[in-house]
Each structure stands twice: as structure tokens, then as C-alpha cells.
Amino acid sequence: MKIWLTMLIAAISINLSANELKLDNSLAYKLTESLTVEVGPRIAGSAADERAVVWAEKNLTALGYDKVWREAFDMPYWQRGAASLTVKAPFHQSLVVTALGGSIATPVNGIDSNVVMFASLEQLKQATAKNVKGKIVFINTSMEKDQEGNFYGEVVGVRSQGAIEAAKLGAQAVIIRSVGTSLNRFAHTGVMRYSDKVTRIPAAAISVPDAIQLEKMLALEPNLSLHLTMQNKLPGTVKSHNVIAEITGSTRPDEIVLISAHLDSWDQGTGALDDAAGVGLVMAVGALIKQQGRPERTIRVVLFGNEEGGLLGAKAYAAKHANNLDKHVFASESDFGADRIWRLDSGVGEKSLAFIADLHKKLAHLDISLGNNDAYGGPDVSVLKALGVPVVTLLQDGTDYFDYHHTANDTFDKVNAEALAQNLAAWIITTKAVANSDIDLRQ
Amino acid sequence: MKIWLTMLIAAISINLSANELKLDNSLAYKLTESLTVEVGPRIAGSAADERAVVWAEKNLTALGYDKVWREAFDMPYWQRGAASLTVKAPFHQSLVVTALGGSIATPVNGIDSNVVMFASLEQLKQATAKNVKGKIVFINTSMEKDQEGNFYGEVVGVRSQGAIEAAKLGAQAVIIRSVGTSLNRFAHTGVMRYSDKVTRIPAAAISVPDAIQLEKMLALEPNLSLHLTMQNKLPGTVKSHNVIAEITGSTRPDEIVLISAHLDSWDQGTGALDDAAGVGLVMAVGALIKQQGRPERTIRVVLFGNEEGGLLGAKAYAAKHANNLDKHVFASESDFGADRIWRLDSGVGEKSLAFIADLHKKLAHLDISLGNNDAYGGPDVSVLKALGVPVVTLLQDGTDYFDYHHTANDTFDKVNAEALAQNLAAWIITTKAVANSDIDLRQ
Numbered sequence: 001m002k003i004w005l006t007m008l009i010a011a012i013s014i015n016l017s018a019n020e021l022k023l024d025n026s027l028a029y030k031l032t033e034s035l036t037v038e039v040g041p042r043i044a045g046s047a048a049d050e051r052a053v054v055w056a057e058k059n060l061t062a063l064g065y066d067k068v069w070r071e072a073f074d075m076p077y078w079q080r081g082a083a084s085l086t087v088k089a090p091f092h093q094s095l096v097v098t099a100l101g102g103s104i105a106t107p108v109n110g111i112d113s114n115v116v117m118f119a120s121l122e123q124l125k126q127a128t129a130k131n132v133k134g135k136i137v138f139i140n141t142s143m144e145k146d147q148e149g150n151f152y153g154e155v156v157g158v159r160s161q162g163a164i165e166a167a168k169l170g171a172q173a174v175i176i177r178s179v180g181t182s183l184n185r186f187a188h189t190g191v192m193r194y195s196d197k198v199t200r201i202p203a204a205a206i207s208v209p210d211a212i213q214l215e216k217m218l219a220l221e222p223n224l225s226l227h228l229t230m231q232n233k234l235p236g237t238v239k240s241h242n243v244i245a246e247i248t249g250s251t252r253p254d255e256i257v258l259i260s261a262h263l264d265s266w267d268q269g270t271g272a273l274d275d276a277a278g279v280g281l282v283m284a285v286g287a288l289i290k291q292q293g294r295p296e297r298t299i300r301v302v303l304f305g306n307e308e309g310g311l312l313g314a315k316a317y318a319a320k321h322a323n324n325l326d327k328h329v330f331a332s333e334s335d336f337g338a339d340r341i342w343r344l345d346s347g348v349g350e351k352s353l354a355f356i357a358d359l360h361k362k363l364a365h366l367d368i369s370l371g372n373n374d375a376y377g378g379p380d381v382s383v384l385k386a387l388g389v390p391v392v393t394l395l396q397d398g399t400d401y402f403d404y405h406h407t408a409n410d411t412f413d414k415v416n417a418e419a420l421a422q423n424l425a426a427w428i429i430t431t432k433a434v435a436n437s438d439i440d441l442r443q
Numbered sequence: 444m445k446i447w448l449t450m451l452i453a454a455i456s457i458n459l460s461a462n463e464l465k466l467d468n469s470l471a472y473k474l475t476e477s478l479t480v481e482v483g484p485r486i487a488g489s490a491a492d493e494r495a496v497v498w499a500e501k502n503l504t505a506l507g508y509d510k511v512w513r514e515a516f517d518m519p520y521w522q523r524g525a526a527s528l529t530v531k532a533p534f535h536q537s538l539v540v541t542a543l544g545g546s547i548a549t550p551v552n553g554i555d556s557n558v559v560m561f562a563s564l565e566q567l568k569q570a571t572a573k574n575v576k577g578k579i580v581f582i583n584t585s586m587e588k589d590q591e592g593n594f595y596g597e598v599v600g601v602r603s604q605g606a607i608e609a610a611k612l613g614a615q616a617v618i619i620r621s622v623g624t625s626l627n628r629f630a631h632t633g634v635m636r637y638s639d640k641v642t643r644i645p646a647a648a649i650s651v652p653d654a655i656q657l658e659k660m661l662a663l664e665p666n667l668s669l670h671l672t673m674q675n676k677l678p679g680t681v682k683s684h685n686v687i688a689e690i691t692g693s694t695r696p697d698e699i700v701l702i703s704a705h706l707d708s709w710d711q712g713t714g715a716l717d718d719a720a721g722v723g724l725v726m727a728v729g730a731l732i733k734q735q736g737r738p739e740r741t742i743r744v745v746l747f748g749n750e751e752g753g754l755l756g757a758k759a760y761a762a763k764h765a766n767n768l769d770k771h772v773f774a775s776e777s778d779f780g781a782d783r784i785w786r787l788d789s790g791v792g793e794k795s796l797a798f799i800a801d802l803h804k805k806l807a808h809l810d811i812s813l814g815n816n817d818a819y820g821g822p823d824v825s826v827l828k829a830l831g832v833p834v835v836t837l838l839q840d841g842t843d844y845f846d847y848h849h850t851a852n853d854t855f856d857k858v859n860a861e862a863l864a865q866n867l868a869a870w871i872i873t874t875k876a877v878a879n880s881d882i883d884l885r886q
Contacts, residue, residue, distance in 0.1 A: 037659045040536035048535065092491065093483040093713070096851065184627050185712070185852045209854040213713070216480045269628070270536070270656070408539065409628045411652040412659075 027288065028424045029417045031059065031280030032338070036270040036412040044264040044306035044313075045077035045238040052263050056243040056279070056303050063287035065245035065301070073316030075306050077238040078102050080189075080267055081231025083204060084110075085175065088225045091217055095210040097175065098187035098268065099230045100159060101308065102194070103203040110229035111136065111172050111202070117218055121158045124165050133170035136226050137162070138177075138218075140211050145181045149336065149398035155179050156190070163203040164195045173202040173228055177211035179402070185209045186407035189266050191309055202230050240264070240305040242313045245283075247290045249298040249435065256300045256324075257435045258331040258389070259285055259427065262307030262380055269410030273401065277415055277423075278334035279303055285427045295435035297329065304380040307335070314380035318387060328389045330434045330441055333378025334427070337405075339397040340419045341368055341426045345375035347391040348441040355439045356392070362429050366422055371395065390441030394426050470731065471867045472860045474502065474723030475781070479713040479855040487707040487749035487756075488520035488681040495706050499686040499722070499746050506730035508688035508744070516759030518749050520681040521545050523632075523710055524674025526647060528618065531555075531668045534660055538653040540618065541630035541711065542673045543602060544751065545637070546646040553672035554579065554615050554645070560661055564601050567608050576613035579669050580605070581620075581661075583654050588624045592779065592841035598622050599633070606646040607638045616645040616671055620654035622845070628652045629850035632709050634752055645673050683707070683748040685756045688726075690733045692741040692878065699743045699767075700878045701774040701832070702728055702870065705750035705823055712853030716844065720858055720866075721777035722746055728870045738878035740772065747823040750778070757823035761830060771832045773877045773884055776821025777870070780848075782840040783862045784811055784869045788818035790834040792886040799835070802876050809869050814838065833884030837869050 035055060042052040053070055060068045078101060085097035116131060117138045118124040124132075124139060139162050143155045158176050166174040178188035185207045194200045206214065218224055243263060249255065261278030265271020286299045305313035318325070344363055346356045353373065360370040376382040377391025385391045404410045434441070478498060485495040496513055503511045521544060528540035559574060560581045561567040567575075567582060582605050586598045601619050609617040621631035628650045637643045649657065661667055686706060692698060704721030708714020729742045748756035761768070787806055789799045796816065803813040819825040820834025828834045847853045877884070 033659070037656060038534060038663065040534065040656075051535070091481060091483065092494070183856050184629075185854060186628070209852075209856045212856055213480060213483075213854065216476070220481065409652075411628060411656065413626050413652045413655055 025421060025424065026417060027284040028280040029415065029420050031283050032272065032276045032415055032420070033412055034059065035276040035279055036272045040270045041267045042263065042265050042271060043267040044240045044309050045075055049240055049264055049305070053241045053243055056263060060243070060245040060283060060301065063283060064290055065286060066248045068245040070241040070243050071317065071320060072239045072241050073305065073312060074237050075240050075309060075312050077235050079233040079235065081105060081233060083230040085204065085206060086227040087214070087217060088227060090221060095214065096185050096187050096207040097204050098189050099232050100192040100203040100205055101189055101266070102192050103230065103232055104200050105232045106173065106202045106228055106230050110227050112225060112227050113172050114223060114225045115218070117215065121161060121165060127169060129169045132166065135171055136228060137166035137171040137174045138214060139174065140177045140215055142177065143179060143181055143402065145399050147342070147397050147399050148395065149401060152179065152402060159190050159205070160193045163192055163201050164198055167198040167201045171201060175204045175206055175228070178205045178208050180208060180405065180407065182403035183208055184409060186409050188406045189268060190406045202228065204228065204230060240313065242305050242317050243303040245286065245301045247286045247295060247299040249296050250294040251296045253298050254327055255297040256328045257297050257431060258300045258302055258328055259431055260302040260304060260331065260333040260378065260380060261335060262313065263303040264306050264308055266308055266406050268408040270412060271410060272412045272415050273337040273404050273410050274406065275335045277338035277420060281334050281420065281423055281427060284424055285431050288428055289432055289435070295432065297435045299431060299435050307380055311380055311383055314383040318383050325384065325387050325389060328384060331377055331381045331384045331389045332392050332394065333381040334394070334423065335378045336396045336398050337401040338415045338420045338423065339400065340422050341366065341394045342397050343369050343371040343395040345371040345393040345395055346373050347375040347377060347385055348373065349390070349443040351443040352390070352439060352441045359430060359433050362433065363426055366426050368426060388442065392430060394430060396423070468864065468867065469860060470727040471723040472858065472863050474726050475715065475719045475858055475863070476855055477502065478719040478722055479715045483713045484710045485706065485708050485714060486710040487683045487752050488518055492683055492707055496684045496686055499706055503686070503688040503726060503744065506726060507733055508729060509691045511688040513684040513686050514759065514763060515682045515684050516748065516755060517680050518683050518752060518755050520678050522676040522678065524548060524676060526673040528647065528649060529670040530660060531670060533664060538657065539628050539630050539650040540647050541632050542675050543635040543646040543648055544632055544709070545635050546673065546675055547643050547677070548675045549616065549645045549671055549673050553670050555668060555670050556615050557666060557668045558661070560658065564604060564608060570612060572612045575609065578614055579671060580609035580614040580617045581657060582617065583620045583658055585620065586622060586624055586845065588842050590840055590842050591838070592844060595622065595845060602633050602648070603636045606635055606644050607641055610641040610644045614644060618647045618649055618671070621648045621651050623651060623848060623850065625846035626651055627852060629852050631849045632711060633849045645671065647671065647673060683756065685748050685760055686746040688729065688744045690729045690738060690742040692739050693737040694739045696741050697770055698740040699771045700740050700874060701743045701745055701771055702874055703745040703747060703774065703776040703821065703823060704778060705756065706746040707749050707751055709751055709849050711851040713855060714853060715855045715858050716780040716847050716853050717849065718778045720781035720863060724777050724863065724866055724870060727867055728874050731871055732875055732878070738875065740878045742874060742878050750823055754823055754826055757826040761826050768827065768830050768832060771827065774820055774824045774827045774832045775835050775837065776824040777837070777866065778821045779839045779841050780844040781858045781863045781866065782843065783865050784809065784837045785840050786812050786814040786838040788814040788836040788838055789816050790818040790820060790828055791816065791884040792833070794886040795833070795882060795884045798882045802873060805872050805876065806869055809865055811869060831885065835873060837873060839866070
């Protein structure tokens with residue numbers, strides 16, 4: 001056990017009575033630092049993913065969890081290769097490009113083709129094959145900032161569906177403007193989809209400044225051509241793992257209060273905001289609650305594998321635990337960065353709204369408002385919610401999240417220790433409230 | 444001639460009398476855009492550098508300059524190659540790295556070695572060979588922000604002298620924390636030096652977040668080793684050019700008012716702030732002044748070549764024009780980004796301070812204060828100042844300059860049109876004041 005961990009746990013003495021919660025602890029922050037420094041990028045299926053699993057098991061054990069185990073699942077492994085995108089005559093410039101997750105490679109010598117720009121996926125869908133066939137499609141949709149991250153949902157279809165729609169019209173490849181809100185020159189990766197009904201074509205993203213630049217070039221020279229190379233590999237099926245740990249409940253140990261984050265990350269940054277901060281947070285929550293006395297219900301920490309590739313760990317968890325989901329009395333996930341929590345949303349039965357209102361009173365001193373009852377609980381937990389598990393979302397301020405998300409710039413220095421401590425307080429209050437209650441949130 | 448240029452020049456009608464200067468013109472901004480979009484990165488000696496020279500000649504002619512010509516000089520050409528830096532066991536991570544300008548390559552298979560960290564160049568100088576020999580030296584000096592950019596001068600010695608000092612103690616290579624102020628994950632390039640007295644070793648920079656990361660790793664594992672590869676090339680001597688254009692003076696054409704910027708840029712970004720904005724600015728100044736009537740003295744725009752490699756264009760200019768420098772009545776350069784000008788500094792004779800004070804009165808409405816008489820006029824112009832040419836510095840706010848400077852993130856979207864328009868107004872007022880006066884600023 002690391003010295004700092006021992007010292008920290010010994011030093012932490014949180015008094016959760018009334019509003020006297022102390023916010024000066026840093027266990028979640030220290031765990032986030034440890035994962036990002038010692039493991040770093042950990043794309044699902046890779047050797048780094050396995051090192052992250054070992055890191056999680058070791059640290060969950062050191063934190064005093066009663067049980068720690070891993071659950072394997074199969075997944076298709078995708079490896080990023082070198083990528084380049086060059087604008088040909090008359091401009092002769094390189095653009096900052098990254099492969100979208102899951103994309104096939106280009107031929108070894110790359111693709112040389114004219115480029116045709118569309119302002120949106122919708123505009124591409126309305127195009128004719130005549131204007132697209134044989135070309136590289138460039139979808140140049142910009143994204144605004146907002147606290148709830150709603151714009152991401154509106155724009156991300158460009159990333160997930162772009163290759164399908166471009167291929168339907170005979171395009172050779174698709175490049176998209178990064179689904180992000182920063183003018184910093186990082187290209188934003190993320191999972192993309194193929195359809196069995198159309199040809200698979202390479203798909204990549206360019207940074208926002210490069211999208212602006214390419215648009216300006218096209219205004220000067222509509223017949224511009226590009227040279228795209230990407231050497232991604234799809235080696236086949238490998239195993240990844242969910243890592244699970246429990247603080248066993250004192251009086252109702254079979255009732256599971258599930259708190260979660262995802263252990264995998266994209267490979268460009270160190271996955272600090274997405275989602276090491278969530279991992280550090282939920283690992284700390286269970287450990288700190290146990291320090292204050294065993295909860296009545298069992299607190300189960302689930303660190304999902306392969307969230308980024310399409311919630312594969314969550315789906316595997318739901319399948320494996322299908323017969324026991326009725327004993328999952330609650331689930332929530334932290335996977336929206338590490339900024340301050342500003343709203344509590346729930347996804348519970350109508351009769352439980354009084355419990356949620358009471359919970360909100362306990363959170364109000366942390367400057368958290370009460371939202372709606374439409375919460376999905378987080379990406380992985382949405383799989384459980386669909387199967388009837390009650391959820392809450394402790395909604396973080398996502399205004400700046402998409403400045404860093406899925407880029408090389410998602411690194412530990414972007415994590416705000418003070419905001420993460422506020423998250424920790426809110427999560428401890430919430431988790432304790434459910435774990436020490438006999439509320440049936442399905443009602 | 445481009446249509447927008449024709450339309451712009453036709454549309455611009457600046458009334459410079461008193462404080463009625465209109466700030467709504469965008470010629471400097473449009474020229475900056477044109478250079479960064481149409482030419483982009485233009486490292487001295489490259490094909491892109493030659494395209495920039497052609498771009499400048501074409502646009503200076505289109506802008507109505509009376510004379511446009513180029514002056515060649517010889518320079519050692521340096522080409523960046525692929526670079527990688529990997530942290531070995533137990534962390535297995537890649538760091539964002541870039542070669543420093545002028546650095547030799549590593550062997551093809553790279554350098555594998557333990558790393559030893561120093562907080563400063565001074566600390567490295569005090570080290571013993573025993574602790575450094577055979578290792579990769581990591582100099583981890585951080586840089587603060589300030590309006591005048593003074594911190595850059597304090598820290599940049601790490602970049603220029605690091606390889607020399609590390610090699611003296613037998614190091615295999617040197618890597619430095621980027622000489623920059625941003626937490627964005629860009630590695631900052633810039634020229635480095637060798638000494639004929641010590642072995643030449645490869646020199647590179649890692650981004651600030653990567654330097655923070657490496658420091659944390661070394662705290663956990665002091666015996667850490669790194670794998671560094673860089674495939675730079677030094678093909679030998681090539682030609683580059685200064686591009687010069689004049690608005691001939693009406694009554695004292697032999698007296699030269701020199702306004703300048705540098706045409707070359709580093710190769711990672713598009714050199715928008717460094718120094719396309721300066722190029723666009725001074726090109727616009729002469730053209731707009733001519734629109735209002737020919738000045739009494741000759742306005743000479745000099746776009747220096749190879750500033751980044753060590754003021755090589757400026758030194759060539761000074762040598763070529765050595766016999767005529769006494770006719771250079773004034774010189775100034777814009778090479779500190781494109782933020783608002785906040786101070787006027789001069790480097791003139793004591794008797795001319797009244798003229799400077801009067802000039803300042805004409806600038807005060809632009810929120811520009813009067814500074815000192817210690818100005819050096821800009822990097823290239825400092826060569827002329829050392830030879831007796833009077834100068835001013837229209838000092839831009841450099842607070843954010845080193846967030847972008849010498850990185851891939853120095854792109855046109857970072858240029859603020861409004862601030863550049865304020866720059867343009869200040870430069871027109873200043874240049875006109877000198878060009879329509881018979882002041883001898885040497886006095």
C-alpha cells in the first residue's frame with residue numbers, strides 16, 4: 001500500500017452530520033493522479049487496459065474494500081496507427097488529423113482525392129452521388145458550449161454516422177470537424193459506426209482550427225484535393241474486464257447500491273477527465289464511507305471496461321448479473337469530467353420523489369439544485385436503467401468538458417482538485433443516503 | 444489582384460486628422476489570413492518559404508507599392524523529422540515532444556537512457572559529470588505570464604544553452620520543458636545552439652503537461668528510462684530572401700522610414716501570431732498611407748527572412764545596406780503577436796524625446812501609454828539599432844503570446860481582428876508622423 005494512501009485514509013475524518021461535511025480531503029484527486037500518471041492512456045483491449053485493471057484491483061484492495069474481483073468480456077480490439085492529412089496544390093499544408101475509433105485503415109499509400117464539404121450530416125444525406133462519388137467527404141459541423149452537454153448529443157451523429165452516409169453516396173473516405181468546443185489544435189477521436197449494408201470507408205477528424213482552415217481553402221480553391229493516410233489495425237477479439245469491489249452491507253448485504261465510472265480511456269490523452277476522475281471518485285466514496293461505519297446495504301463499485309467502444313463492459317455486466325438486477329436498488333455513474341456538480345437529477349419511481357427531495361436538501365449546501373426525474377444515470381448505467389434499475393445523475397458542469405474530451409489534451413493538470421472534492425462530498429452524501437435507507441426507489 | 448483586395452482598398456478611406464482615425468478597416472487582418480491560409484507554415488529555406496516570398500511580392504505589388512524586390516542571403520537549412528519520446532517500464536507512456544530548431548537527429552534506433560531532472564539551467568551547470576554522463580538530461584523550468592514577455596528572456600536560455608551545458612557533463616541528449624505558458628499539450632520549438640567545444644547532442648522539448656507528468660513519474664521511479672527518437676536533417680546551405688517594398692517619398696525620397704516584420708515562421712503552426720500578423724500589419728500600413736497622399740520620406744517595408752534561425756535576414760540586410768544605414772531615419776518591427784498595443788517605447792536621441800512625447804499624444808486615444816527610451820525596436824530591428832538606427836517599439840500585450848508562440852497552435856483563429864485594427868491605427872499614426880517630419884531621431 002502506498003504511503004500517501006495510508007496517510008490520507010488515516011488523516012481523513014469526515015463528519016457528515018448536517019452541513020458540517022469537510023471538503024478538504026483529496027483522496028479522489030490522488031487516485032485520479034495515480035491512474036493517469038502510473039497507467040496513463042488505456043484504450044480497451046490494450047496492454048495498458050490490463051495494467052489499469054491490475055492498478056484498480058491493487059488500489060481497491062489497499063483502500064479496504066471487502067471484496068475485489070474482475071469480470072472478463074470479449075471485445076473487438078482496435079489499434080490506432082499513424083495518420084496524416086495533407087492539402088495538395090496550391091496550399092501544400094498538413095492538417096492535424098486523428099482516426100475515429102473503429103475506423104479501417106486507408107491503403108498503405110493513402111487516398112488522393114478531391115474533397116467536398118457539407119455543413120451537416122443532414123446536408124450530406126440530401127446530396128446526390130454525382131457530387132460525392134470518389135471524393136473525400138468533409139463534414140464541417142461546429143459545436144457550441146453548454147453546461148449540460150446537450151450540443152454534444154446533437155453533433156455526435158456526424159462522428160458516428162458520417163462514414164455510413166458518405167459511403168452510401170460512394171465517397172472514398174470521410175473527415176469531420178472535431179466534435180469539440182476548443183480552438184486548440186487537437187483532433188477529437190471517438191467511436192464511429194459502420195453498416196453492413198454499405199462499404200466501410202476510413203473516417204477521421206481534424207481539429208477545429210484545421211476545419212476552419214480547410215473551409216477557407218475551399219473558398220479559394222473548390223477543386224482542392226487531399227492526401228489521407230491512416231494505418232489503424234483491427235486485430236480481432238480480445239478480453240477486457242470490468243473491475244468490481246464491494247463494501248459489504250451490515251444488515252441488508254444482498255441489496256446493491258452501485259456506484260461506477262469507466263476504467264478505459266481513449267489513447268490520445270491520459271483520460272484524466274474521461275474518466276480517471278470518475279474512477280478516483282467512486283473508489284474514494286466506498287472507502288471513505290466504510291471509514292465511518294459499515295453501511296446497511298452493500299456498496300458496489302463498478303469500474304466498467306470499454307465504455308468508449310460502445311458500453312461493452314456495461315452490456316457484459318448487465319448480461320452476467322441479469323438474474324440479480326432486481327437486487328440492484330440504485331445505480332449511478334460519474335463520467336462527465338471533474339467540474340462542480342450543479343444539479344441532482346433522478347430516474348426513480350414517483351413515490352420515491354420525496355426521498356430525492358430530502359436527498360437534495362442534504363446536497364443544497366454544496367450549491368446543487370434539484371433537476372428532473374429523467375436522469376439516465378451515466379452512459380454505462382443507462383444500460384441498467386433500461387433494465388429497471390433506479391438511478392440518479394449528479395450532473396457536473398460540462399461547459400468546458402468538450403474542450404478536452406477525447407483529445408490528447410485530456411491530462412491530469414486539467415483536473416480541479418477543489419471541484420473534485422465537492423464531487424466527492426456530494427457522492428458520499430448520496431451513496432450513504434441510499435445505502436443506509438430501506439427506500440425502494442423503483443416505487 | 445484579388446477581388447477582395449481591390450474592394451478593400453477602394454473602400455478604405457481613413458481620415459487621420461486629429462483623433463478621427465477610423466478603426467473599422469481590416470486590411471492587416473485580411474493579409475494575415477491570406478498568408479496563413481494560402482502559404483501556412485514557412486520555415487526558412489523551405490519550399491514554403493519560397494512560396495511566402497512569392498506571395499509577398501505579389502501582394503505588395505497589388506497593394507500599390509512603388510518598388511518591390513527580394514534580396515537573397517545564404518543560410519543553413521534545418522528540416523524537422525519525426526520525433527517520439529516514450530517512458531519505459533513501469534509506465535509505458537508516450538510524451539508529446541518536438542525537436543528544437545537546429546538539433547541533430549538521434550541515431551535511427553533512438554537513444555535509450557536513464558533520465559536525470561534539473562529544475563534550471565543553473566542547477567544543471569552546478570551538477571557533476573558523475574550524475575549526468577550517459578543520461579538524458581531533463582530541464583524542467585516553468586515560465587510565468589507577463590505583459591512584457593520578460594519571463595521569456597529569463598527562461599529561453601534553457602532552450603538555447605541546454606544542449607551545450609548537458610553535453611559538457613556527458614549527457615546523451617537534452618529534453619526541456621516547453622518555454623511557454625499554456626497547459627495545453629503542445630511542445631514549443633525554437634532555435635537552440637551548439638558550441639564547437641563540446642559534443643553536439645539531440646535537443647527536444649516536451650509540452651508543459653508532459654513535463655508535469657514526467658516530474659511526477661520521476662518522483663515515483665527515480666531510475667526511469669526514456670526512449671528518444673528524432674529524424675531531423677541538416678541538408679546544408681540554401682538561399683532565403685528578405686522581401687522589400689517602398690512607397691517613395693515625395694520630398695526626401697532618400698530618407699528611409701523602415702517598418703518591418705518577419706516572413707518566415709516555425710513549421711508546426713501556420714505562424715499566425717509569429718509573425719503573419721506583423722507581416723499583414725506593415726504591408727497594410729504603407730499601402731494605406733499612400734492612399735492618403737504620398738509621404739515626404741520613403742516608407743520601406745522589410746519582411747525579413749529567417750528571423751527564427753537567428754536573425755539571419757536582418758544581419759544580411761544590415762551588411763548589404765551598411766553604406767546607407769545613415770539614411771535610415773527610423774526603424775521598427777512588429778513581432779510580438781497581435782494583441783493590443785499598450786505602450787510606446789523609443790530608442791532615440793535625447794533631443795528627440797519631445798517628438799516622441801508629441802507622437803504619444805497622437806496615440807493616447809488608442810489607450811497607449813508612454814514608456815521608456817530603451818526600446819530595441821523588435822528582434823530584427825535590434826540589429827539596426829545596434830548600428831545606430833533610431834527605433835520605437837509599439838509594445839503589444841504579450842500576456843497570452845507564449846500560450847501559442849512556436850507551437851502547432853499558432854493559427855489564424857487566434858488573431859483578434861479588433862486588436863489588430865488598433866495595431867494598424869497606431870502604426871499608421873507613428874509611421875506617418877516620422878515620414879512627414881524632418882526630425883533627426885538620432886539627435
